[in-house]
Amino acid sequence: MKAGIVVFPGSNCDWDTYHALMGCGIESIFLWHKERDLKGCDLIVLPGGFSYGDYLRSGVLASFSPIMDSIKEFAEKGGLILGICNGFQILLESGILPGAMLRNKGLRFICKFVNIRVENNSTPFTKDIRKGDVLKIPIAHMDGNYYLPYSELEKLKRNNQIVFRYCDGKGEITDEANPNGSMENIAGIVNERGNVLGMMPHPERASFSILGSEDGRKIFQSCLNYLRER
């Protein structure tokens, strides 16, 4: 079992993700964006950051990196892919996941702990978490206002692709608990097949008790168990 963390120019959560994965006992290596070889990794993580400075739409330039071709193939074959924050934006821009990110509703960057509720625990990323559980995980983004046309939103719901939603401490889905204006408080989704997860909150920032929460580990742990049992 080996995880590959893709480093784009401007990625800045690459090392954080590395420490969190290693802390969960997942051997991890870095994959350079100019390469195409995924080096036999079982889990590919696209970390957070500002790829290419996000000077164009967030994530769009990185979606043209050479490694993205291999990642698309890997996704089609059912390989596990986790996109966190900017990684989620890159997955949207490359069409691996549906929808788009708009600027936060307050038009400002937001960094804080939020609560998210697990909506779907039948994915490899959430299989060891109970449905309805509330996870305390930080967000840090400028463009996290998830949007897609209503017809597609219906499809997303029908296929049970919504994995996390922003909620209050008790697990209620409210407007106040929605930090960025995302449709239906969406914080994370999977593709139809369920092997690619994109999420705005940063599980790697909630992987050590000294940092205030270990809830993020549950996601990495689920992946590890899924791959072990496969």
Added chain:
Amino acid sequence: MPELFEGEMIDKKILEAHNLTEEEYKRIVELIGREPNYVELGMFSVMWSEHCSYKSSKVHLKKLPTKGEAVIQGPGENAGVVDIGDGLAIVFKIESHNHPSYIEPYQGAATGVGGIVRDIFTMGARPIALLDSLRFGPLDEPSNRLLMDGVVSGIAGYGNSIGVPTVGGETYFHPCYSRNPLVNVFCIGIAKKEKIFYGKASGEGNPVFYVGAKTGRDGIHGATMASAEFSEDSEKKRPNVQVGDPFKEKLLIEACLEVMEKDLIVGIQDMGAAGLTSSSSETASRAGTGIYLNLDLVPLREEGMTPYEILLSESQERMLIIGKKGKEKEIEEVFKKWDLECCIIGEVRKDGFITATFKGDEVCRIPVKALTSLAPVYNRPYKKREDVPSINPEKIPFPSDLNNIFLKIIGSPNIAHKGWIFTQYDHMVQTNTVLLPGADASVLWVKESGKGIAITLDGNSNFCYLNPREGAKIMVAESLRNISCVGARPLGATNCLNFGNPEKEEVMWEFKEVVEGMGEACEFFKIPITGGNVSFYNETSGKGIYPTPVFGLVGILDRIEKVLNPSFKNKGDVIALVGRIENEIGGSEYLRVIFGENFGPCPKIDLSSEWNLHKFLMEAIENSLLLSAHDISDGGLAVCLSECSFFGGLGFDVEIGKIGNDRIDFILFGESPTRVVISFSEENWKRIEELAKKWNLDFLVIGRVGGDRLVMRKGEKEIINIQLTEGERIWRKSIEEKMKVL
């Protein structure tokens, strides 16, 4: 600055435009043995500017203690370096970007971040955190809201992108900053002790590399601009402000750390203020060498740039690297990997001159020393300021409704929660942020060793205005108290000294007094100062700022698990006051809220009690006796207790009638130093009381944690009694409400 052309005669007008005096010009002629040409004049102008040369401050800065057990590098390099054990060192420094931030708040603040971050990674350290100290005029004025919005967005836009968390700092408001905002940015990095790099151009024949962004016409004479007062038409100086590119900076961090790791270079320096001129002359000066530059090889952004412009440009995200001869190919490969421009533009020579050629002509040849160590030094005259307002405390009318005044104070932007600011900063990236912004000090986890680094930035210009010497001592003491409250002992400090025009005798007096007061306190606490920054001329149209020193203290926690935060923990815990119990009201937020004026006298400080309080806290935290500790400063005891409640979500009930014989409003809101509010469980009461006695400190149990109200009583009488959630809402929302209308 008027248009100038090469070949023009150097006359009075040109000297004035270059901010050089006639005496200084004579000194230039003397030093180089001839009249300088126009390019050389420009180089002298920036290198001898106040900003680069410290010519007015040097004589006083010498008085600061700079040595200590842990100090690896003191002042004189790009940043200070301190040993933190386990083969690791921390590198830190603070810089001001006041003038550019006033003219163009977003870019001014953003490039301030960029500059200080480069100072840190040039030393071979990975930048791990930023903090900033900001000062604006009152938020009721729209121009101040715009300035704050721009500055905060600029810091966020740059810091967030490069992945360095902004973990703390301070923000204050006072009318003296209305047209003189202060933006001081602090950065800290971590390095392997044996892998520290210096800005030295050593080794004759070593290639001089130019790395990073192309050179444009931006920022020419930025350093000169920052060395003069502003007037009504300072808008026109907008072209002097540079524009930042954080993405390029992020690539530079990674690429530079990689060439250092691979041992390919001998020296490196950021092209910051005064650009190519300062980076080449300072690196050569430190190594006792010279540098030759072929300006035809400098990558240019615009056509038709002159040697004058190339040498003085302050375009951002550029580095000067002295490579190892024979390693040129490998160096180029690393930068190519990161898609960065990198080329050789010259070489190290042993002649001790900065020489540059352009299209075959020699355009300058100046002895390095003339630009650096032989720059003029002034011992400017000073005179005590006499017009400081003072008040007889007994004459202050006793307010009728303290509840209401209390709510006003917690809603005052100086006291209110700064969440509107720091949620815009990524303060968690790099996953080392143990205490979120708002605690007494920021605490970073050192994953490699299990230790913690505590950092605090503190300034108290209200006290420094009333009494610069005592104010500076109180500032240092507060910094020490802040890191003590989280469980850290001090390692070293940096400072940013923001003042008005040093040519005014009273400003110079304030400066001298502040430096001496700071020196005395640092000497007493054995805190070495490893570098810093001076920003004079914070005046617009003749109106200057309060003396505003800002102190950045760095400390260490030997075990990160021991870290303490200020929040109340459990119902029933005992609340006590420990330290030197005094209730001086001078210089307090209370007086400013009631009278709108900063009245003295400045509180007194006893350094030995402060040191005892530090030792008490260290011992109590080491033995796990405390559940919370929070320093009493702005807003006094009432605010301190309330913050512990807001952080912890638990109320309190305290008796304040026995805290000295002073008036109840002074007890609630006095800002005397050397006091901390602690909470602990009943079973540790005796041990803590004995420990306080051992360190010769006042100790007074005042009440208990619990409930959902903030209750302060004198005997049977409730002086203040409000709902926790009501107080918290005012405290948390105050700044956000004001910033709703830009």
